[in-house]
Amino acid sequence: MPEHIKRIVEKATSTIVDSVVPVSGGDINDSFDVKTSDGRFFVKTNREGPESFFEREVEGLKRIASTHTVHVPEVIDFSDENHPSYLILEWVQPKRGFDEAILGQKIAQLHHHTHSQYGFSDFTYVGTLKQPNGLYDNWAKYYRDQRLRNQMTIGESLGVMKGQRANKLNQLLDQIERIVPKDPPPSYLHGDLWNGNWMFDQEGKPYVIDPSFLYGDRYFELAFADLFGGFSSSFYDGYRSVLSIGSDYEELKPLYQLFFLLVHLNIFGEAYGKSVDRILHYYV
Known part of the structure; x- marks a missing residue:
C-alpha cells in the first residue's frame, strides 16, 4: 500500500x-x-x-x-x-450501456448558462500546458490572443512551429476577426470535453471530470468533442433537443479544432503536424 x-x-x-x-x-x-x-x-x-x-x-x-x-x-x-x-x-463507479442522448442534453443545458465576458479570470491548464486567460468583451480577440497565439509561442520555443507553418498561422491570426464571431453567447464550457472525460454512474447519471473551464463560444466545445470521434450520433441528437447547431458550425469547426491540435502538437510532437497544416491550408 x-x-x-x-x-x-x-x-x-x-x-x-x-x-x-x-x-x-x-x-x-x-x-x-x-x-x-x-x-x-x-x-x-x-x-x-x-x-x-x-x-x-x-x-x-x-x-x-x-x-x-x-x-x-x-x-x-x-x-x-x-x-x-x-x-x-x-468515487463514481462507472457503468456503460446508457444512451448518450442524456449526456448531450446535459452539456447543452450547461452551455445554456452564460457569463458577461469571455475567457476566465485566471490561468488554467490544458493538459500539462499552462493556459493564460483574462476576461474579454470580444470572443475573437480572446481566441486569437490567449488561445492560438499562446500555442504558437509555445510551439516556437519547442521548434515545432517554424517556416511555412508559422507563416500561415501568422496570416490566419491576422484574419481571425473576419472569421470568428466577436459576440456569441459566453457559455459555460468544460473546456476539455473528449471521450476520456465523461462517464455514466451506476444509475445512468452523466458525469464530467477534468475540466479546463472557460466562458466561450459553445461551438468551441463541440469542435473538440468532434475531433477524435468520441461521441455518438445520439449525443448530438440529445444536444440538438435543447440547443440547435447552426450551419455556421461547420465553417468554424476546423478553426476551433486547430487550437486542440496545436496543444497536441506541442505536447506529443510532430505526429499532429499534418493535421495542423491541413487546417492552416484550408483557411490560408
Missing part, C-alpha cells in the same frame, strides 16, 4: 484506509482507488505539483456544479502546497 496516499487520505477524511489500488488511464497524474472505513475515494497526485494545478480543476468542477446540469464528482480535499500535490474526489 502506498504509504503517502494512506497518510493523505486519512488526514483529509479522518478515516482508516483499508486499501489503495493504482488506477490506469491518466498521462499527467498518478491515480488511485482508495477504500476506507467511511467509503471509497478517487485520489489523484502530481509529483511535480505545477502552480495551482488542482486548485484550477476544483474551480472548474465547482462552476459546472453550480449550474445543476451535468454531474461532477464531489471534491473532498485538495492541496497544491505539498509534494506530491493531490486531489481527493468522491
Whole structure:
C-alpha cells in the first residue's frame, strides 16, 4: 500500500484506509482507488505539483456544479502546497450501456448558462500546458490572443512551429476577426470535453471530470468533442433537443479544432503536424 496516499487520505477524511489500488488511464497524474472505513475515494497526485494545478480543476468542477446540469464528482480535499500535490474526489463507479442522448442534453443545458465576458479570470491548464486567460468583451480577440497565439509561442520555443507553418498561422491570426464571431453567447464550457472525460454512474447519471473551464463560444466545445470521434450520433441528437447547431458550425469547426491540435502538437510532437497544416491550408 502506498504509504503517502494512506497518510493523505486519512488526514483529509479522518478515516482508516483499508486499501489503495493504482488506477490506469491518466498521462499527467498518478491515480488511485482508495477504500476506507467511511467509503471509497478517487485520489489523484502530481509529483511535480505545477502552480495551482488542482486548485484550477476544483474551480472548474465547482462552476459546472453550480449550474445543476451535468454531474461532477464531489471534491473532498485538495492541496497544491505539498509534494506530491493531490486531489481527493468522491468515487463514481462507472457503468456503460446508457444512451448518450442524456449526456448531450446535459452539456447543452450547461452551455445554456452564460457569463458577461469571455475567457476566465485566471490561468488554467490544458493538459500539462499552462493556459493564460483574462476576461474579454470580444470572443475573437480572446481566441486569437490567449488561445492560438499562446500555442504558437509555445510551439516556437519547442521548434515545432517554424517556416511555412508559422507563416500561415501568422496570416490566419491576422484574419481571425473576419472569421470568428466577436459576440456569441459566453457559455459555460468544460473546456476539455473528449471521450476520456465523461462517464455514466451506476444509475445512468452523466458525469464530467477534468475540466479546463472557460466562458466561450459553445461551438468551441463541440469542435473538440468532434475531433477524435468520441461521441455518438445520439449525443448530438440529445444536444440538438435543447440547443440547435447552426450551419455556421461547420465553417468554424476546423478553426476551433486547430487550437486542440496545436496543444497536441506541442505536447506529443510532430505526429499532429499534418493535421495542423491541413487546417492552416484550408483557411490560408
